[in-house]
Amino acid sequence: MTSPTTTSQQETSKDSPEHHSEVTSTVIRARSGWQAVNFAELWHYRELLFFLIWRDVKIRYKQTILGATWAIIQPVMTMIVFTIFFGKFGGMAKGSNIPYPIVVFSALLPWTFFVNSISQGGNSLVNSSHLITKVYFPRLLIPMSTLGAPLLDFAISSGVLVAMIGWYMATGVDSIVISPQLTLLPVFLLITILTAFGVSTLLSALTIAYRDFRYVLTFLVQLWMFASPVAYVLGGENGVPERWWRWMALNPMTGAIVGFRRSITGEPLLWDVIAISGVSSVLFLIAGVMYFRRVEQRFADII
Amino acid sequence: MTQAAITVEHLSKRFLISAAEERATTFYDAISSTMLAPLNRFRRLSQNAPSSEEFWALKDINFEVPEGEVVGIIGHNGAGKSTLLKILSRITEPTEGQIKIRGRVASLLEVGTGFHPELTGRENIFLNGSILGMSRTEIDANFDAIVDFSGIEQFLDTPFKRYSSGMGIRLAFAVAAHLDPEILIIDEVLAVGDAHFQRKCLGKMSEVAGSGRTVLFVSHNMAAVENLCNRAILLQHGQLTKEGPTSETIQTYMSGIESDWDQAEAELPKQNGVKASVSITNEEGGDIIAAGRPTIWTIDLELDRPLVDAEVGFRVMDHNGNSITTIYTMYQSTEHWRIEKKATIQVDWPDFNLSAGRYYVTFTVVDGQEVISSWEKSVVLDVSESDYFGTGRTMPGAFGGTLSKVDWKLVSQE
Numbered sequence: 134m135t136s137p138t139t140t141s142q143q144e145t146s147k148d149s150p151e152h153h154s155e156v157t158s159t160v161i162r163a164r165s166g167w168q169a170v171n172f173a174e175l176w177h178y179r180e181l182l183f184f185l186i187w188r189d190v191k192i193r194y195k196q197t198i199l200g201a202t203w204a205i206i207q208p209v210m211t212m213i214v215f216t217i218f219f220g221k222f223g224g225m226a227k228g229s230n231i232p233y234p235i236v237v238f239s240a241l242l243p244w245t246f247f248v249n250s251i252s253q254g255g256n257s258l259v260n261s262s263h264l265i266t267k268v269y270f271p272r273l274l275i276p277m278s279t280l281g282a283p284l285l286d287f288a289i290s291s292g293v294l295v296a297m298i299g300w301y302m303a304t305g306v307d308s309i310v311i312s313p314q315l316t317l318l319p320v321f322l323l324i325t326i327l328t329a330f331g332v333s334t335l336l337s338a339l340t341i342a343y344r345d346f347r348y349v350l351t352f353l354v355q356l357w358m359f360a361s362p363v364a365y366v367l368g369g370e371n372g373v374p375e376r377w378w379r380w381m382a383l384n385p386m387t388g389a390i391v392g393f394r395r396s397i398t399g400e401p402l403l404w405d406v407i408a409i410s411g412v413s414s415v416l417f418l419i420a421g422v423m424y425f426r427r428v429e430q431r432f433a434d435i436i
Numbered sequence: 437m438t439q440a441a442i443t444v445e446h447l448s449k450r451f452l453i454s455a456a457e458e459r460a461t462t463f464y465d466a467i468s469s470t471m472l473a474p475l476n477r478f479r480r481l482s483q484n485a486p487s488s489e490e491f492w493a494l495k496d497i498n499f500e501v502p503e504g505e506v507v508g509i510i511g512h513n514g515a516g517k518s519t520l521l522k523i524l525s526r527i528t529e530p531t532e533g534q535i536k537i538r539g540r541v542a543s544l545l546e547v548g549t550g551f552h553p554e555l556t557g558r559e560n561i562f563l564n565g566s567i568l569g570m571s572r573t574e575i576d577a578n579f580d581a582i583v584d585f586s587g588i589e590q591f592l593d594t595p596f597k598r599y600s601s602g603m604g605i606r607l608a609f610a611v612a613a614h615l616d617p618e619i620l621i622i623d624e625v626l627a628v629g630d631a632h633f634q635r636k637c638l639g640k641m642s643e644v645a646g647s648g649r650t651v652l653f654v655s656h657n658m659a660a661v662e663n664l665c666n667r668a669i670l671l672q673h674g675q676l677t678k679e680g681p682t683s684e685t686i687q688t689y690m691s692g693i694e695s696d697w698d699q700a701e702a703e704l705p706k707q708n709g710v711k712a713s714v715s716i717t718n719e720e721g722g723d724i725i726a727a728g729r730p731t732i733w734t735i736d737l738e739l740d741r742p743l744v745d746a747e748v749g750f751r752v753m754d755h756n757g758n759s760i761t762t763i764y765t766m767y768q769s770t771e772h773w774r775i776e777k778k779a780t781i782q783v784d785w786p787d788f789n790l791s792a793g794r795y796y797v798t799f800t801v802v803d804g805q806e807v808i809s810s811w812e813k814s815v816v817l818d819v820s821e822s823d824y825f826g827t828g829r830t831m832p833g834a835f836g837g838t839l840s841k842v843d844w845k846l847v848s849q850e
Binding site: 156157158159160161162163164180181184187188191192195196263264265266267268269270430431433434 | 535
């Protein structure tokens with residue numbers, strides 16, 4: 134047995150398709166232990182990633198009457214329900230001087246993206262069994278491609294948030310301040326994407342061996358939402374007390390959601406929360422991808 | 437000098453089959469084993485699955501495929517053909533050994549991998565092409581040729597789910613046919629579509645095979661293997677048992693000791709003082725009878741009283757009882773046979789022109805003009821496919837029981 138680092142023996146030295154004269158050579162042999170991510174190969178298959186995303190986007194709202202409106206309906210309905218129950222009856226709105234619908238919707242944008250990604254990502258390998266057993270390509274493309282359609286939904290429903298902010302500002306609400314913080318939005322989206330991808334790879338690889346994780350996924354999503362500041366805020370009268378913030382930040386979605394919300398409303402950013410969540414999201418990503426790569430070669434046999 | 441395109445060295449693949457769960461015999465057992473199942477499973481997981489059994493799908497396979505050669509892989513179901521293709525296609529990993537491949541590989545383990553029912557034909561061409569490893573520019577460049585080959589241009593913008601299965605296969609094969617790899621790995625894809633389209637595919641395959649590309653081709657269709665491949669490999673129970681020119685390998689396969697076929701032989705009980713045993717074999721004495729390949733029919737007779745002017749014959753019938761053909765000494769032999777107690781009679785049938793299918797054979801013994809004994813449909817004869825016409829195509833049994841070799845010419849056309 135050689136050490137894990139020297140047994141990743143399935144690399145293919147591909148060259149560009151234009152240079153047919155150069156010979157591609159591949160060695161197929163058993164691998165074991167931890168596998169590094171083959172970035173060159175992922176890059177080589179970028180077109181396939183594009184086509185897989187394109188497929189998901191194309192079929193997402195086929196044969197529906199409302200089409201892409203569904204991307205908006207889901208977060209908007211959730212926002213209305215939350216505003217009535219948590220905002221009016223639960224008194225959560227007292228936590229900050231930002232209008233509660235904005236508080237909720239700015240959190241629902243990254244959250245909905247996250248939930249859609251892991252729901253589809255977690256089942257993605259099992260749903261692609263017909264591909265896995267019939268054709269080779271880097272398997273990481275499968276959970277990766279499931280991020281595409283939710284990201285598009287995210288972009289569509291962002292329009293609703295812009296409209297809402299515009300409406301509130303036009304009606305004289307002055308607590309929302311458009312500041313240079315807005316330029317940090319991509320950072321928080323990135324934390325969300327890394328977490329979603331990490332959780333998707335982990336869940337999809339676990340689900341392929343143990344279908345139990347399908348059921349885990351359903352209530353994981355519910356529990357995770359209450360562990361994340363979607364319906365509530367950090368600080369303020371009814372918000373989470375400061376002594377808990379750092380613990381909550383271990384959940385990367387805490388930093389992502391709070392950061393996302395505060396860069397939109399112009400409230401001061403909580404850098405320590407963001408830093409902890411950022412590191413945590415990278416750990417989720419590494420854990421997911423490492424586990425995925427480790428069990429990857431068995432997918433076709435156990436699916 | 438040609439280099440090996442594929443080198444397979446000491447390749448083995450092991451599967452672990454988990455032993456069947458103990459069967460519950462009572463209701464209480466059933467309930468308790470259901471309740472305890474998760475616990476047991478956890479225990480098994482933590483003990484590294486002691487209840488699973490090993491199964492070697494492939495064991496120490498070695499072979500080389502030189503560049504430009506078209507090699508067939510044959511063998512019974514479960515012999516390891518599909519596992520070998522899956523390892524070559526990098527879908528699953530070997531347990532031991534290695535494969536070196538020189539060149540760009542495309543593998544077709546089925547047609548239409550990744551086709552999505554909600555997408556249109558046009559969209560599926562791009563999706564499927566990409567999944568099979570074509571670049572976007574390649575698909576663009578071949579798009580018209582693919583559509584043309586499939587012959588479904590008027591349905592190009594119809595969702596795939598509205599296609600008939602025939603149309604779907606056409607489109608799928610059309611995409612696959614335009615792959616341009618250096619090494620092509622194909623599994624059974626010819627066994628699809630209607631006869632006309634099959635012929636078109638086979639033509640395309642011959643074109644690929646003749647273009648200097650390296651092809652590995654797995655099939656149960658001996659006719660196609662014989663037609664396309666210059667060399668063949670025989671797998672039996674996960675081991676490579678024969679490698680050589682296609683016809684030789686197919687012969688070895690055909691005369692295989694361990695066949696799934698019922699042997700065409702029968703011990704016929706004593707009837708009117710005559711006891712007989714009949715066996716039908718191929719030229720090598722093996723059990724597998726193939727359309728168009730020479731067969732040998734052997735009869736052992738034991739008599740209570742002599743036959744003065746013995747005539748024997750076989751009538752071959754289909755499952756409806758229709759007579760397909762008859763072989764009978766009365767018409768095919770001018771010899772006069774007198775048999776006292778025992779005899780062995782052999783019929784050589786070099787141009788065995790029965791088409792593939794199952795037949796029932798009646799054996800009759802006649803003395804002079806008098807029928808002594810007749811065993812109705814006493815031998816079951818299974819005839820397998822082969823490349824009788826040398827076209828790579830097998831005529832379905834439904835077209836008729838006998839095969840006729842003819843020459844077709846297009847004399848004129850306008």
